[in-house]
Amino acid sequence: MIDFGEIVKSSRLYNFHSHTQFCDGRATMEQFVVAAIGQGFTHYGFTPHSPVPIASPCNMKAEDVPAYLAEFSRLKALYGHRINLCLSMEIDYLGPQWGASSSYFSTVPLDYRLSSVHFIPSMVDSGEMVDVDGNFLSFRKKMETYFGNDIEAVVRSFYAQSIAMIEAGGLDVVGHFDKIGHNAGHFSEGIEQEPWYIELVERTFEAIMDHHLIIEVNTKALRDHGRTFPNQRFYYLLKRYHAPLLINSDAHYPELINAGREETMSLLATALPPK
Numbered sequence: 549m550i551d552f553g554e555i556v557k558s559s560r561l562y563n564f565h566s567h568t569q570f571c572d573g574r575a576t577m578e579q580f581v582v583a584a585i586g587q588g589f590t591h592y593g594f595t596p597h598s599p600v601p602i603a604s605p606c607n608m609k610a611e612d613v614p615a616y617l618a619e620f621s622r623l624k625a626l627y628g629h630r631i632n633l634c635l636s637m638e639i640d641y642l643g644p645q646w647g648a649s650s651s652y653f654s655t656v657p658l659d660y661r662l663s664s665v666h667f668i669p670s671m672v673d674s675g676e677m678v679d680v681d682g683n684f685l686s687f688r689k690k691m692e693t694y695f696g697n698d699i700e701a702v703v704r705s706f707y708a709q710s711i712a713m714i715e716a717g718g719l720d721v722v723g724h725f726d727k728i729g730h731n732a733g734h735f736s737e738g739i740e741q742e743p744w745y746i747e748l749v750e751r752t753f754e755a756i757m758d759h760h761l762i763i764e765v766n767t768k769a770l771r772d773h774g775r776t777f778p779n780q781r782f783y784y785l786l787k788r789y790h791a792p793l794l795i796n797s798d799a800h801y802p803e804l805i806n807a808g809r810e811e812t813m814s815l816l817a818t819a820l821p822p823k
C-alpha cells in the first residue's frame with residue numbers, strides 16, 4: 549500500500565482522486581498527467597468511478613477496465629520518471645452485494661482503493677439503487693420520486709450505507725464522507741447543524757477511525773459552494789482524532805487538479821492546533 553502519511557508530510561502537491569475519459573471526466577488521462585507535471589505535482593492517482601452491476605452512466609464499464617489498465621501502464625512508462633502515478637478506482641458501495649471488498653476488485657491491480665457512497669436504496673419500490681450525488685435539481689426530483697420527500701430518512705440511509713461500507717472493508721481511503729450534506733442542506737437549510745445530523749457524522753467519523761482508514765478532505769465544491777467534504781464545521785473531528793487525511797480535488801477537468809488545495813490547507817491550519 550502507498551505510504552500516504554509520508555507523502556502528505558513531504559509534498560503539498562498531490563491528488564489521489566480524479567476522473568478522466570474512462571468515466572465522467574472531461575479530458576484524457578494523459579492530459580491530467582501533463583497538467584500535474586506542469587504544476588509540479590509529486591503524486592497523481594486516477595480514480596474512475598468503478599464498474600457497478602447496475603445501469604449508471606457515470607461509472608466505467610467492466611469491459612473498459614483492460615483499456616484503462618493498458619493506458620495507465622503506457623503513461624507510467626512515458627511519464628513515470630517525472631511524477632508518481634497511481635492506479636485506483638473510486639469504488640461504489642451499493643450494499644453487501646457490491647463494494648471494495650467484492651472479489652471483483654481483487655482481480656484489478658489497484659495501488660490503493662478509494663471508496664464512496666453515491667447511491668442509496670429507493671424507498672418507494674423494491675429498493676432500486678438511486679444516485680443521490682448529482683446536482684440539486686436532479687436530487688430534488690429524486691426526493692419526490694424515490695424518497696417521499698423524507699430528507700431525514702435519506703440522510704440516515706446515506707450514513708448507514710457509509711458505515712456499512714467502512715465495516716465491509718477492502719478500502720484504504722473514504723471519499724467525501726459527508727457529501728449528502730450538500731444536497732440535504734439545499735433541500736432543508738441548516739440540516740447539517742441539527743443534533744441528529746451531527747450525531748450521524750460523528751458516528752461515521754468514528755467508524756472511519758476505528759477501521760484505521762484515511763479521510764479525504766475533498767475540495768471539489770469549495771470554489772462554487774464554499775465548502776469542502778467534510779464540511780469545515782466538522783474539522784473539529786479531524787482535530788479530535790488526529791485523523792490521517794488526504795486533500796483531494798476530485799478533478800474532472802485538468803485545470804482543476806489543484807483547485808481549493810491551498811485554501812483548504814489554510815482552513816485546516818486554522819482549525820488544527822500547531823504541531
Ligand SMILES: [Zn+2]
Pocket residue numbers: 638664666723724
Ligand atoms: Zn464521488
Ligand SMILES: [Zn+2]
Pocket residue numbers: 565566567638798
Ligand atoms: Zn470522484
